[in-house]
Amino acid sequence: MSDSLAEHVHYLGLANRSDLYRSAISDCIAPDDTVADLGCGVGVLGIFCLEVGASHVWGIDSSDAIYLAQETVRKAGLDKHYTCIASSTFRAELAEPVDALICDHIGYFGIDYGIIDMVRDAAKRMLKPGGAIMPDKLVLQIAGVSSDACHEKAAAWSDDIVPKVFHWIDEQARNTKYPHEFAPGELCSAPVELGQITLNADTPEYFSFEAEIEITSSGRFDGLAGWFKSHLGNDVWMTNSPLDPNGIKRSQAFFPIARPFDVQRGDRISVTIRARPEGNFLAWDITPRGGPTQKQSNWATTILAEADRATLDGPLRLNDNAQASQYILSLVDGQRTAAQIEETVMRDRPDLMPSQQGTRNLVRDILKRCAVS
Template structure:
């Protein structure tokens, strides 16, 4: 977990963009919320830009790293900290600005829309500021043996034959890759521009037209974002940018490579349902009419089970783990100690798990996740 955050902190271009954006957007004396604060670096930038108070929110232990960093910066008296999922918590007061970096690799793939829509409705004062404010998604055709190999990796000779059917899964997967400009075989096209300050639908469908720049195989689509953090302050992971942030782009495979000629037109449709992490891409080659469609729905081996679980007519019954969790939580009454709960569970259900050590670990995990701090 820390390694991921070191990556965000060591990205000098990203920090410069956020510093410029907070300098522009933070009003003196403002109250801000840093949602998904991680190390707390964005909230710290806001405090240094003149915010009077920052609420830091993160659903992981990173909230403690943020607390320590703010303390070391000598700003603790202007900060408060909430551990929890942003969509599950309440803020004590509304804020003038919400800041986050939930832009992922392709704009909508890290929960940006859901996080900001909820924050705009529940946390933000009228006429408050969202940072980021707007998002533009860009796509281009990709010709890259390296990307193609990622999607076809399951058919490599070293993979045992009974696993090679997983190639279909990899072909329906959005891969994070570092694209080089030379791997783009068309000019980039804009797929959409989304104003994050406005109400957004749960489902998106975008079209774009690409022109192939040179004869050769097309292996898939490349995608990246351009994000307007604050007025005229943009941040991008574009492989074509002079100063991109340090973040991978995405590769959406076509499966088998398709040979195309320079000047040939290809029609692209991309559909997204961000709340379910679903992305579908259809590519049609105008010259031949060949049409290829993939979806991350087929890239998730368990998606059919998940779908069954979401059927409202299904009558669910607790499994073994669920019953065990219920047993632990039922004893968590604000009076018993963790040891007493553990002893009670072991006494009443000595065979809850194959070993007492595993039962103890399970009880500790359930209490750690569900008990109040």
């Protein structure tokens, strides 16, 4: 719960964010509308919807924040109009379609926190035909980076303070997207629009965007900065651009390159960025005019265990963890309490973990995640 407290009070404190959502909600949510808030956190956007006359809000979140939302609406006397659903939005089901979907899973680069897949799935299953989506459009923007702070961030694993045996991880670090709060002086090109995504339309299985940036200040080219503009409704746009004084002050994304190079004012660099809708996979290619292409991808940061490297061509079996989970869940029969299940396990299978306390903790964790009363 401590992580949820820190994360969501940070969201609430982002400059201009609440004001922009309030304005858009006031314009777009009609009296008596019903709303689903996807990944609702502590419930603030849904409460804004109730304030302008929405008849009911379903707040959906799989994190501990949903319990903060539940207690908040109860204390505020709003629980008859706000239903909390402790679940992934991909599992949640509503009794009837809603008039509007609202979601703030926008991330640093707009598409890197799963909003595309989340909205696409919910729109098909939860939204009335012609219903509203907020935001309904994302505009992705990029600029070149020349920044000592970013350079050091990407090169941290090859620093002299790190034992040389770990320097191989430098390659992993340079294929990682980093949050960074850019100062305008860290950008060595003017921003360009990379592409637009309409969230209330069918989306492809992957996106590929191309753009060209022109260097405006000579120096060392360290990679790309990326940020978003999101259309919330009518004339209301929200952005985390480091160049916009009305931005929400959310960090931007830094995409490093493996080998920084010198650039001169007027140089042009081609950029291709590819992404999957679920937000987990990002790849970026950077090609200076007349120079070699550097290809980076956060797939390269996935360190695969031996089991992950195995192909799925042969027969499969459950691993030890899955077998233990299967056994514990087999005892959930609608009759036993959690305490009774725990004691049954301790009597019959105390060896599920190396210690008895470890077995008790395993039972409690599995029941907490997978069982309901």
